[in-house]
Amino acid sequence: MLTALSIRDVVLIEALDLDFRGGLGVLTGETGAGKSILLDALGLTLGARGDTGLVRQGAGRAVVTATFAPPVQDGALVAQLGDSGVTVEPGEPLMVRRIVNGDGGSRAFVNDQPVSAGLLRELAQDLVEIHGQHDERGLLNSRGHRALLDSYGKIDTTGVADAYREWRAAEARLAEARAEQDAAERDREWLEHAVGELDALAPQPGEEAELAEARATMQRGEKIADDLQAIADLLEGSDGGLARLRQAARILDRVSGDHEALGEALAAIDRAIIEGATAQEKVDEAADALAFDPASLDAAETRLFDLRGLARKHQVQPDDLSELAASLSARLARIEGGGEGIAALERDAAAAVDAYREAAHALHQARLRAAERLDAAVAAELKPLKLDAARFRTQVEALAEDQWSATGIDKVAFEISTNPGAPFGPLIKIASGGELSRFILALKVALAEEGGARTLIFDEIDRGVGGAVASAIGERLARLAGDAQVLVVTHSPQVAARGNQHLLIAKSHDGTVTRTGVTPLDEAARREEIARMLSGAEITDEARAQAERLLAA
Template identity: 65%
Template sequence: MLTRLSIRNIVLIEALDLDFGRGLGVLTGETGAGKSILLDALGLVLGDRAETALVRAGEAKASVAASFEFAEIPQAIADALDDADIEIEPGEPLIIRRQVKADGGSKAFINDQPTSVALLRELASALVELHGQHDDRGLVNPRGHRALLDRYAGTDNAGLERHWHRWAKAEAQLAEARADVEQAKADQDLLIAHLAELTALEPQAGEEARLAGTRADMQKAEKLSGELEELRHIWEGSDSPLASLRVAARRLDRIAEQHPLLADALAALDRAVIEAGEAEDKLEVAAEALVHDPAALDAAETRLFELRALARKHRCEVDDLPEKMREMRAKLDAIEGGEAQLDALEAAAKEARESYVAFAEKVQNARINAAKKLDKAVAAELKPLKLDAARFLTSIGSLPEDKWGAHGMDSVEFLIATNPGADFAPLAKIASGGELSRFILALKVALAEKGGAATIIFDEIDRGVGGAVASAIGERLARLAADEGQLLAVTHSPQVAARGNTHYLIAKSSSGTVTKTSVVLLDEAGRQEEIARMLSGAEITSEARAQADRLLEGV
């Protein structure tokens, strides 16, 4: 609920700090005293447009701060703050502050953290419900009528939402499967062609590396074979170095015994012949090992190039081609088995739809029964509020299937007819300002609504009425305040003012060219004097004071 409102430099208000409590708080004062300024100031922290005209003349900026406290923070507020990354501890007040500059622009803060005006507007409906002469929110807005009726009927909205999401999920799975099958069918010819191409080549994992290595080895062998062929001409034949060494060794053998050095030379020459022979043998073995088939090289190169070309075609690595084949086979298999899968998904979606419809029809019946009770309850409240010629109707319509949702299959709107024989129409289009406020009061009393805004404000709900009707309004406001916790009423009626748990007097004073608006919390004596003024006008008589006492004692 709203616990404190601090205003600085707003129009005629220089500085004002107001504390509020539970129950019914009434605000009174002479016409033009500045009651609308308070509502405009509160509107700033609720996200209303920041008009520079609100800044007090001669000041650079204006500010408003409102403090709200909750036994348990409403879920809607907690979710909005969480989405905005604003933390609030249990038991901690929610303080909204708004600054407006005289030269344009404004700033908003929540618990001293900068925030957007959009967030203030999002929080507003959960913080304050304002019913005034030109209000288009709260109970007037048809978007909230279905939720109000459901709370009155006690419908199982959580169960309805579960059935809706189950059906929506089944439909989504069916749509996805259909799309996959249709896409697969559209690609079927291309898939078959691609798969045939891959199957003909039958790529293997790691094959690119093996082929590349084989190709490199054969290219190297081709180069070395040429070198060995040139060496062969040196080592082979009667005039080769090895043949010459052998001839020299035979000749030296005949004379080696003639001198020790010749024997040593022969030994060295024999070793050379042996080493050269071994070299010749190894060259022969190497030549045999490096023999390659040019056709095999061509085949390896051709396959390698084909694999790489296919990889480029399918935008993948060569080693990924086997997986591509498996994917293509799976897609083709999906076409064949898709119909059976679709049949199962269609059956599941149909069953989920039937389950949702059955549950939604139960909710619909509960709404219809509750609407009849609500219409009677509102009708009982209309006559005491001088609306005895008016009629109230909770209209329940069937939505087309494409508009069904977690809320069910129904549209709900509160309608009124203010004159006998007149057609029913939306609240805001038929009722005048005073009638609209009284209709809303009757509806809220009938609903005994729970879970609405933390603070309810009625602005001049008693306009144009008096006597017994004003008393009826005051009685109902007091009753509603007891149920809801906090209700503020701007009033000109002494009968309504007498019902307040707290009473604030709004007054305007002038000193030279400076005019100021002030608000004071009245004590018992002050309440008597203000209600007496409301009864008698400018001159307060003893009879007015006595009547004020009777009003205060009567509550």
């Protein structure tokens, strides 16, 4: 709710500080007194263009500050401010300041923290609605009509929103799987070749080290094979060392008894034969261990080279080839089974869109029913406002599938036809200024508390009407003011009499400078102002009596 407005150096306003209350506030004054200046000044705090023509002549800048009641109960507004770096403490009012420099440029502040004029325009949607001939926000903006209808019909849209998110999530999962499958299909030929090559080789962890050791051993055996054979010939051959030792031992055995030394010689030769035999056994053992088959060496070398070549090809270590084979086989298996996975995801996506369609269709029907009730409620308000020849309808139109969203499948627009037989069209394109304001009032009364800002401003809503119609307008404005703050710029005494706060806008001259001022009126002054509105320049006793009756009504 707007609680205060401070204006400095705006057109004809030099300095003005106003306090506002809840309920219905009326602003009156003679034509040209400056009522539009007041609205222009407030418009600056709502993000309107900072025209340098608004700066009072001779002043360096214009400053307007609007103060609103603490908005902490409005979670969305507080969150919006927080996203922009503006913190609102509990119980703290919201102060919006706009400065327009006389030489061009403007600055905006919320609670003394600099913000953009764009943010002010966003905040304005939750703070103030100004309804007049040229206003294109609030009820005239068809983008908000669907939310207003849902609020009016107390329609819960969370089910549709949840179904929409699940549908889109299922579609995303399907698209991702298809993209993966397409990429995998492009790799299928390579995978099949790689898996076949790896399976044919069947590498095992640790195999490369075993082959390398076996190859080295066989290569060493190849190099010393002739030497080992020569040793064997020297030890075991027919003319070898062991054969001669045995021959000598046989001769010594026959003559060893002839002398003690011969017996000792025989014992030494026996020992030599034993050691020589041991040496021969060890040479034979080594020969067996180092023995190689050229074909086996060739096979070991071939497999070792194949392992190392395949490892280089896949840029892994030879010991990692078996793990790579398992991984590539799994990828190939996923490709082979990818069709089944995609089919399952397609079924999920189809089920999700069916669920969304069902929920959205139910929402569509609920909106149609709410639209009928709203149309009837608005129609009941039109005749008292001298709009009995007009018709109002809430158009609920199904959108193309590519426009479906979390809010459903509907486009909602408020339309009117001002004359019998005339086609329906948007409010702003059909109604004249006076008709438009009264249509807005009828809609606001029908919608009651359903959405919108908590401060409503109607600019000359009673233009061109009087008598019973003006009384009907005043009665409906007062009804609206029961749940919101309503400010109305009016020339109608019937409307002015309904207010519980009355501000008089007037010009004054000091011979050189013209100024616009605003004066809060007490009961006596209100009676005089309403009498002036009834009678014109000369206030009569009859006008005062009529003003008294209007105030007492």
